[in-house]
Amino acid sequence: MFHFRILSCSDLPIKDANGLIDSYVVIETKGKDQKPRPGGKTKVVKNNLNPTYPDQVFDIPSDDCYTIKFTVMDQDPFRDDMACWIKIKVPSLFARLGEKITKEMVVINPEHHPNCHPMITFMVELEGNLAEDYPEQAPPPPPPEPAKPKVEPVTFEQVNDGNKYFFNILILKPDEKKYWFSENQNLPAFVKKDGDKYTVDAEGQGNLIVVPVIRTQTAFKKANLQVKANDVTLQQELKYRGEWLMNQALLLPTKEVKKFKPVHRNNWETNKWIASLPEELAPKGDYQEF
Numbered sequence: 001m002f003h004f005r006i007l008s009c010s011d012l013p014i015k016d017a018n019g020l021i022d023s024y025v026v027i028e029t030k031g032k033d034q035k036p037r038p039g040g041k042t043k044v045v046k047n048n049l050n051p052t053y054p055d056q057v058f059d060i061p062s063d064d065c066y067t068i069k070f071t072v073m074d075q076d077p078f079r080d081d082m083a084c085w086i087k088i089k090v091p092s093l094f095a096r097l098g099e100k101i102t103k104e105m106v107v108i109n110p111e112h113h114p115n116c117h118p119m120i121t122f123m124v125e126l127e128g129n130l131a132e133d134y135p136e137q138a139p140p141p142p143p144p145e146p147a148k149p150k151v152e153p154v155t156f157e158q159v160n161d162g163n164k165y166f167f168n169i170l171i172l173k174p175d176e177k178k179y180w181f182s183e184n185q186n187l188p189a190f191v192k193k194d195g196d197k198y199t200v201d202a203e204g205q206g207n208l209i210v211v212p213v214i215r216t217q218t219a220f221k222k223a224n225l226q227v228k229a230n231d232v233t234l235q236q237e238l239k240y241r242g243e244w245l246m247n248q249a250l251l252l253p254t255k256e257v258k259k260f261k262p263v264h265r266n267n268w269e270t271n272k273w274i275a276s277l278p279e280e281l282a283p284k285g286d287y288q289e290f
Contacts, residue, residue: 001059001060001061001062001126001127002059002060002061002062002065002090002124002125002126002127003057003058003059003124003125003126003127004027004057004058004060004068004122004123004124005055005056005057005058005122005123005124006025006027006042006053006056006058006070006120006122007052007053007100007121007122007123008050008051008052008053008120008121009023009025009050009051009053009072009105009118009119009120009121010049010050010118010119010121011049011050011116011117011118011119012049012050012051012072012083012084012116012118013083013084013107013108013112013113013116013118014049014113014116015074015076015081015083016047016074018047020046020047020048020049021047021048021049021074021083022044022045022046022047022074022075022076023044023045023048023051023072023073023074023075023083024041024042024043024044024045024053024072024073024075025041025042025053025070025071025072025073025120026039026040026041026070026071026072026073027039027040027041027058027060027068027069027070028068028069028071029060029065029066029067029068029069030065030066030067031063031065031066032063032066034066034067037060037065039058039060039068040058041073042054042056043056044075046075062126065090066089066090066091067087067088067089067090068087068088068090069085069086069087069088070085070086070088070105070120070122071084071085072084072085072105072118072120081108082108083107083108083118084105084106084107084108084118085105085106085108086103086104086105086106086120088103090124093124094126096124097124097125097126098123098124098125099123100121100122100123101121101122101123101124102119102120102121103119103120104117104118104119105118105119105120150203151201151202151203151252151253152230153199153200153201153202153203154199154200154202154210154229154230154250154252154255155197155198155199155200155228155229155230156169156197156198156199156200156210156212156227156228156229156250157196157197157227157228158196158212158214158225158226158227158228159226159227159228159233161223161224161225161226162221162223163216163217163219163220163221163223164216164217164218164219164220165214165215165216165217166214166215166217166243167196167212167213167214167227168181168182168183168212168213168214168215169181169182169198169200169210169211169212169213170182170210170211170212170213170245170274171188171191171200171208171209171210171211171290172208172209172210172211172274172277172281172282172287173205173206173207173208173209173290174207174209174282174283175206175207176206177285177286177287177288178287178288178289178290179274179287179288179289179290180289180290181213181270181274182198182213183270184289188290190202190203190205200252202252202253203253205252205253207251207252207253208251208252208253209249209250209251209252209258209281209282210229210249210250210251210252211245211246211248211249211250211281212227212234212246212248213243213244213245213246213265214238214243214244214246215242215243215244216238216241216242216243220241222237222238222239223237223238224236224237224238225237225238225246227246229250229255230255232250232255232257234246234248234249234250234257235248236248236262242264242265243264243265243267244262244263244264244265245262245263245264245265245277246262247259247260247261247262247263248260249281258280258281260278260280260281261278261280263276263277263278271287271289274287275287
């Protein structure tokens, strides 16, 4: 259902001896078959070339309204006269539903009104589904939301530099104050182990911090330690023997690299060691094992 409101006209042609006009607006519509449909008319505004019409809503079924014609009439004691008019294709108004629309009208006998440019201002609103009666004008359906990219599992692997190491990883979940250290053979569901390789699938796990942990063996020589994590390489100059928390961590799922001071384990039990980790790595707190 369309709702039309005729708001005002301006610069109407003079039709009465007093130099004014007693105007009202007639609304006529046609449907798809181009046959006339009933419309309506506004109340009369007397003696005004720039009338504002009383608020009035004209309800017109949308399937009966493919063209609309506004005709300004001059009320006269003997016979009402046509002053000006405009015909509009209704689909051209769809982009401006609910807005004030101003259009210039065609003057009857323009040679008698050479400097007259009458305008009409109106509003149109639509109640219901535009696609049912105007399928060619209905906006296209919104594109489907793109599927969220699946988080790629990350495989951590120490690069051979001539030294022998015990290679482990520490996983922290700071939001839930949980950890897992790979010395524990009970793997969480999101971790897989293949020899000295660890694959972490962070899909649905929230924010994780993964830190390589290196323990040197005999005949250690200073080296540039490297750990591959898919297309990211974590590296650190390792000078001394011992068990070291590498000074770089990988944040998942963002794969951002986080740096901090290297941490030596000092033979601490795992839970005490976790509690002593630097705050720039993870928030302090009592971490529980996964």
